[in-house]
Amino acid sequence: MVPLRGILFDFGHTLVDWVWDQVMASLQEAYREHRSYLESLGVANLMPADELMDVIALRMYQELDASYERRDLTERDFAETFRRYLRLAGIDLPPEAFQELLRREHAAICQGTVLPPASLEALEELRRRGYRLGMVSNMDLLLDIMRLDPPVRHLGGLIPVKVLSSGVGLRKPHPRIYEAALEELGLPSEAVLFVGDRVLEDIRTPKALGVRAAVLSHEFRQEEDLACEADATVRALPDLVPLLEQWPNGGHPNQY
Numbered sequence: 709m710v711p712l713r714g715i716l717f718d719f720g721h722t723l724v725d726w727v728w729d730q731v732m733a734s735l736q737e738a739y740r741e742h743r744s745y746l747e748s749l750g751v752a753n754l755m756p757a758d759e760l761m762d763v764i765a766l767r768m769y770q771e772l773d774a775s776y777e778r779r780d781l782t783e784r785d786f787a788e789t790f791r792r793y794l795r796l797a798g799i800d801l802p803p804e805a806f807q808e809l810l811r812r813e814h815a816a817i818c819q820g821t822v823l824p825p826a827s828l829e830a831l832e833e834l835r836r837r838g839y840r841l842g843m844v845s846n847m848d849l850l851l852d853i854m855r856l857d858p859p860v861r862h863l864g865g866l867i868p869v870k871v872l873s874s875g876v877g878l879r880k881p882h883p884r885i886y887e888a889a890l891e892e893l894g895l896p897s898e899a900v901l902f903v904g905d906r907v908l909e910d911i912r913t914p915k916a917l918g919v920r921a922a923v924l925s926h927e928f929r930q931e932e933d934l935a936c937e938a939d940a941t942v943r944a945l946p947d948l949v950p951l952l953e954q955w956p957n958g959g960h961p962n963q964y
């Protein structure tokens with residue numbers, strides 16, 4: 709059996725937590741700044757900032773939630789969606805101004821994302837031990853813009869492989885997104901461990917696609933699923949380091 713050489717992580721509720729109050733506060737501030745920016749461009753008849761946030765950001769969230777409730781596997785195009793909601797609010801921008809507003813919107817959303825320092829240290833330790841690290845995330849935000857802001861900026865060198873549904877066009881549990889991550893990692897599935905918080909997306913499907921093992925994280929949320937096929941469950945991401953010490957690289961964890 710090939711040695712375990714790579715680890716793929718889910719992003720939301722595995723590497724990071726979403727602090728909703730913080731996302732909302734950061735969006736409220738961003739929309740006050742969006743409005744001033746739009747005024748400086750000469751955009752007329754603007755709604756108050758809080759109404760603009762309601763008809764753009766909050767409706768975009770509602771649309772996103774609805775697509776997950778329908779279990780859509782196709783990821784939406786965030787830039788196209790943002791442009792559509794701006795137009796519904798009577799705002800039609802030239803390309804450069806649109807890009808600037810899109811960047812500011814991303815920065816505001818990313819401000820509500822928390823990466824625990826202990827997780828960062830654990831990732832550094834795993835890198836030191838020679839594992840290739842990657843992440844596979846259902847995320848409509850655009851990677852090139854997310855790279856500018858924490859936490860993705862902090863994960864930059866530590867997790868060289870970053871595969872988002874916004875880049876692939878398909879969400880987990882569609883097999884294509886996992887295959888894209890394995891291709892980028894440059895490893896066969898049997899040399900890779902998958903770590904995540906969701907049973908279908910992060911445990912069952914990666915295992916059906918042949919990953920060596922899958923570990924469930926209960927750090928930020930917990931799904932009730934008695935039939936879960938996880939090889940192990942960790943209370944928090946740093947617990948992965950001692951767990952892997954018990955799993956000699958040559959063997960399947962179930963054997964130990």
Ligand SMILES: [Mg+2]
Pocket residue numbers: 718719720721722904905906
């Ligand atoms: Mg998750």
